[in-house]
Amino acid sequence: MADPQVTQFIGGPRSRDMTMDSVAKMHGAFETRGWGTLAVLTKSTRDYIGYCGVRPLTNTTDVEVAFAIKSSTWGNGYATEAATAAIDNAFKHLPIQRILATVYHQNSACIRVLTKLGMTLTREVFGVWPHDLALLYSLERRKKFD
Numbered sequence: 001m002a003d004p005q006v007t008q009f010i011g012g013p014r015s016r017d018m019t020m021d022s023v024a025k026m027h028g029a030f031e032t033r034g035w036g037t038l039a040v041l042t043k044s045t046r047d048y049i050g051y052c053g054v055r056p057l058t059n060t061t062d063v064e065v066a067f068a069i070k071s072s073t074w075g076n077g078y079a080t081e082a083a084t085a086a087i088d089n090a091f092k093h094l095p096i097q098r099i100l101a102t103v104y105h106q107n108s109a110c111i112r113v114l115t116k117l118g119m120t121l122t123r124e125v126f127g128v129w130p131h132d133l134a135l136l137y138s139l140e141r142r143k144k145f146d
């Protein structure tokens with residue numbers, strides 16, 4: 001979370017304290033709500049390479065999928081694999097009809113991942129202040145999860 005490249009489209013670099021606060025919130029979400037974003041580890045070495053999962057989309061009643069992966073491991077399919085598992089698990093266990101994602105136009109790698117996940121572009125929305133436009137992607141619940 002200190003890497004300017006990784007955090008370019010997700011709020012900018014964080015200090016260790018800010019990151020530890022986010023980790024505490026992630027833990028808290030599991031204690032109170034029972035679901036949220038998780039650490040992503042490689043299967044072979046158990047190295048920590050990022051986070052992924054579903055969480056409430058701020059100021060809405062919807063759920064979004066979110067992920068960030070360490071830049072040295074980009075392009076290995078980790079975000080797609082982790083997000084696929086998170087989405088399947090969310091549809092299996094939560095009474096939700098769709099999962100959303102927001103992404104800035106310039107974030108081509110993330111747009112590619114969302115497309116690989118089967119998500120479709122729905123419309124433009126406001127991102128964070130100063131209201132840069134973002135893209136809203138959506139994935140509807142499939143029958144196999146009913």
Ligand SMILES: CC(C)(COP(=O)(O)OP(=O)(O)OC[C@H]1O[C@@H](n2cnc3c(N)ncnc32)[C@H](O)[C@@H]1OP(=O)(O)O)[C@@H](O)C(=O)NCCC(=O)NCCS
Pocket residue numbers: 005006007008009010067068069070073074075076077078079080081102103104107108109110112113
């Ligand atoms: C987006 C992100 C999570 C992808 O992680 P990853 O593990 O590299 O993702 P995957 O390997 O599963 O897939 C990446 C895809 O994007 C493609 N890609 C990478 N850079 C790209 C670019 N500049 N333009 C277009 N496609 C790009 C890759 O080729 C790959 O597609 P392919 O399988 O068809 O070849 C990672 O880049 C990241 O952490 N970015 C910073 C945080 C972030 O922006 N999170 C998302 C917020 S919406």
